[in-house]
Amino acid sequence: MAARVIDGKAVAAALRAEVAARAATLPYAPGLAVVLVGEDPASQVYVRNKERAAKAAGFASETIRLPASASQAELLALIARLNRDPAVDGILVQLPLPAGIDPQAVIRAIDPAKDVDGFHPDNVAALALGTPFLVPCTPRGVMKLLAAAGIAPRGARALVLGRSNIVGRPMAALLLAADATVTIAHSRTRDLAAECRRAEILIAAVGRAEMVKGDWVSPGATVIDVGINRTAAGGLVGDVAYAEAAAVAGAITPVPGGVGPMTIACLLENTLIAAAARR
């Protein structure tokens, strides 16, 4: 029995269209400022995609590029200016930042009301307390994919593989808020395969190419692959060995075309939420 493939591209396109329609009813264009420091090639691709999606949704979007040699003080000064700019509703500083810049200091400097990544401690705390405001885009996109696929987290055994601040931890908080029974597994987890096999919803967010094997998946389980790993041949693979897992799972997301497009669609939605709260 082959798994149903959850089409993230299609779900993201529908969400982008919905966001664009809502934005068109506003008396202003929601403003998104994306800051890119340095020339990391993957980051340049993502930032270009974000800008294109924002423009297509009718947003006022600007990408501000700083050289890799920029100091933390220069970046903080830019953020202070964007915090004050009334036309800017959302600020995203692309990660990772060059060595020598403390990402936590940068995240703390962003006005939490404009923190469309949901990484500021105020927004992290709001999510942890069950009163979310701006929620990290990738885990938010995963929740929307589950809903679109008709998978209900309530009462289900969900396993989050990975504990990063940008995916694993907020993912676990969102699944808990949706009444799943949540386990967080990571590199120190004893018998990872057995933990994964217990899951009815398995979220892979470890950043290790094809780590989750077919026999780690419970028959009929839903597998969401957050990983984006570049192969030597230049292709993209997830954290899940797709063909093996798809032969066992009930539903699965592909890479590319799964979670990635949802991250960008949710960034637009967060910008709209931030704008509506501010204006």
Ligand SMILES: Nc1nc(=O)c2c([nH]1)NC[C@@H]1CN(c3ccc(C(=O)N[C@@H](CCC(=O)O)C(=O)O)cc3)C=[N+]21
């Ligand atoms: N402050 C910050 N916020 C982020 O949200 C953030 C970040 N920094 N740094 C990098 C990661 C990565 N990320 C992706 C966004 C879209 C796709 C995406 O659209 N992927 C497509 C195609 C990918 C491709 O072809 O390269 C897909 O999976 O189908 C992937 C990854 C956002 N990130």
